[in-house]
Amino acid sequence: MSVLKGKKILLGVTAGISAYKTAHLVRLFIKAGAEIQVIMTPASKDFVTPLTLSTLSKNPVHSVFYEKKDKNELWTNHVDLGLWADYMIVAPATANTLSKMTNGTVDNLLLAVYLSAKCPVYFAPAMDLDMFKHPSTTENINKLQDYGNHLIPAGVGELASGLIGEGRMAEPEEIVSFIEKDILGKLPLKGKKVLITAGPTYESIDPVRFIGNHSSGKMGFELALTAANLGAKVVLISGPTSQNIQHSLVKRIDVVSAEEMYNTVFEFYKNVDIAIAAAAVADYTPVTVASEKIKKKEGNLAIELKATKDILKDMGVSKKNQFLVGFALETNNEVENAKGKLIQKNLDMIVLNSLNDNGAAFGGDTNKISIIDQSNIISEYSLKSKEAVASDIFVEILKRANV
Incomplete structure (x- = not known):
């Protein structure tokens, strides 16, 4: 049984091509016994559909503070979402989102939930090689870790641009394994x-x-x-x-x-x-x-x-x-x-x-x-x-x- 069994997980999905992998990631979290809710940035819907992620997570997908087309205009409470979770994972974490997380820029629901979260936060960077190597990206990643967030290292491989190098989002299996090992390593009876x-x-x-x-x-x-x-x-x-x-x-x-x-x-x-x-x-x-x-x-x-x-x-x-x-x-x-x-x-x-x-x-x-x-x-x-x-x-x- 996974250490994630019974845990409540928020998955934040941003607008990168590797967002397509989040369907498999959600499946793996469910298989591990976790309860999962997904928050998508509006632009991420161009890469993976909310219907796919809501079906797999068995929960509605959150994307906006309120639905303008809904006559009732129900408010999505970002504070409640942040307090609900045992863990939050932002994957993929694009260069744009990393910058906003670092500087506290709140222009979408995902960022509002991130700033409200009381739980451990993991982020899995995903971008092209030159963007990943840019000094601003390096600085943002370092600052986020200084804030107490947990970096899931990017992999090396073929990128969307056709270049080969670092910046590829960790595979879903790697993300789940990284989080499980990180949690186990911090448990009070680890090694006993x-x-x-x-x-x-x-x-x-x-x-x-x-x-x-x-x-x-x-x-x-x-x-x-x-x-x-x-x-x-x-x-x-x-x-x-x-x-x-x-x-x-x-x-x-x-x-x-x-x-x-x-x-x-x-x-x-x-x-x-x-x-x-x-x-x-x-x-x-x-x-x-x-x-x-x-x-x-x-x-x-x-x-x-x-x-x-x-x-x-x-x-x-x-x-x-x-x-x-x-x-x-x-x-x-x-x-x-x-x-x-x-x-x-x-x-x-x-x-x-x-x-x-x-x-x-x-x-x-x-x-x-x-x-x-x-x-x-x-x-x-x-x-x-x-x-x-x-x-x-x-x-x-x-x-x-x-x-």
């Missing part, structure tokens, strides 16, 4: 390794039956996705669950029993920076597992159980530089029990949730948590989606972890 356990474990009684719990794994999977979106390489060790995850930075390993989860955790634990034990691991497992299905008989059935290995406790014992986070699902004396677990298992932080809170039970899409750290500071959160809860947890981790 995170281990997350998720879901239940199943402890076999016989070839058919098992002891398990109602954990869906949703919380752990949301944590894994959040960590990956922050730039981390994630090892997600999951018990049996129907949850799915697709992200290039997430390595999923499926296990079944507590013993399998224990062995897999300690295969990776020593090399990670952050570990989050979100799995609902069985505390007990049958002493013996029947080789054949146990037949129903009169009377009660007694199954002797033994304690499973305490994964979280052993992670705490062997902890070196890892930032270790545990979960506490409680039904009574919640805070007291969570604080005890924090100390006993040598955790850096514990996430507490209670089955007494509506919407915080296994299997749901929401959770209500409190976070307690080693200084006994308690941060309480309202009921939220598990996606939002995962974000809150990583905000707290980043405040405390030395990563």
